[in-house]
Amino acid sequence: xxxxxxxxxxxxxxxxxxxxxxxxxxxxxxxxxxxxxxxxxxxxxxxxxxxxxxxxxxxxxxxxxxxxxxxxxxxxxxxxxxxxxxxxxxxxxxxxxxxxxxxxxxxxxxxxxxxx
Amino acid sequence: xxxxxxxxxxxxxxxxxxxxxxxxxxxxxxxxxxxxxxxxxxxxxxxxxxxxxxxxxxxxxxxxxxxxxxxxxxxxxxxxxxxxxxxxxxxxxxxxxxxxxxxxxxxxxxxxx
Numbered sequence: 001x002x003x004x005x006x007x008x009x010x011x012x013x014x015x016x017x018x019x020x021x022x023x024x025x026x027x028x029x030x031x032x033x034x035x036x037x038x039x040x041x042x043x044x045x046x047x048x049x050x051x052x053x054x055x056x057x058x059x060x061x062x063x064x065x066x067x068x069x070x071x072x073x074x075x076x077x078x079x080x081x082x083x084x085x086x087x088x089x090x091x092x093x094x095x096x097x098x099x100x101x102x103x104x105x106x107x108x109x110x111x112x113x114x115x116x
Numbered sequence: 117x118x119x120x121x122x123x124x125x126x127x128x129x130x131x132x133x134x135x136x137x138x139x140x141x142x143x144x145x146x147x148x149x150x151x152x153x154x155x156x157x158x159x160x161x162x163x164x165x166x167x168x169x170x171x172x173x174x175x176x177x178x179x180x181x182x183x184x185x186x187x188x189x190x191x192x193x194x195x196x197x198x199x200x201x202x203x204x205x206x207x208x209x210x211x212x213x214x215x216x217x218x219x220x221x222x223x224x225x226x227x228x229x
Contacts, residue, residue, distance in 0.1 A: 034216075043204070043219055043220060043221030043222050044159075044204065044219040044222075046216060046217075049216065090158055090159065092158075092159075103147065103208045103216075103217065104149070104161055104164065105159075105161075105217055106161075107151075107158035107159040107160070108158050109157060109158050110156075110157065110158050112156070
């Protein structure tokens with residue numbers, strides 16, 4: 001069966017410090033991978049998605065970046081955190097289906113980031 | 117861009133039915149989903165409906181789709197305290213080859229014992 005892991009679970013970082021959040025998926029190959037941010041009262045915002053190694057699409061311009069160094073590994077980074085980066089970060093994966101595919105996304109447990 | 121709207125809060129008494137509503141703008145939506153998020157956790161798919169259906173029932177859950185009005189609802193029968201969570205409506209236009217889901221802001225369901 002497939003599983004998705006995220007770490008760390010919680011993180012408190014000062015403004016201006018770097019960030020690295022990691023997400024890994026097991027039990028599937030060539031998944032589509034997603035990073036979302038959930039800020040209080042603002043629902044889910046898609047930040048990045050990836051359909052393959054080294055292929056990253058950015059949905060929202062910001063000081064965050066994403067990388068996919070391996071098929072089932074997705075990393076969210078920042079060189080300098082801002083206060084507004086605080087939130088709950090969720091990684092998700094889906095099968096790499098084609099046209100008309102049923103795109104259920106499976107979510108990880110999330111990382112709670114607080115920037116002080 | 118496409119938009120999905122939900123009311124933010126709903127409060128019901130234990131044992132009553134809950135109805136969570138959602139409207140969307142994408143007339144090309146192929147699948148519509150309901151996800152549940154318990155406090156401090158990720159999202160879990162509850163159910164989904166294909167756009168050529170108008171109703172789907174799964175145990176205590178009933179999904180109704182009015183494609184003409186672009187309105188989706190989730191009914192939870194005999195609501196329990198364990199149903200307290202945030203419920204997200206989402207849609208995708210997979211007919212265009214899109215992998216992305218567009219989510220609503222979520223409806224926080226509070227169940228009063």
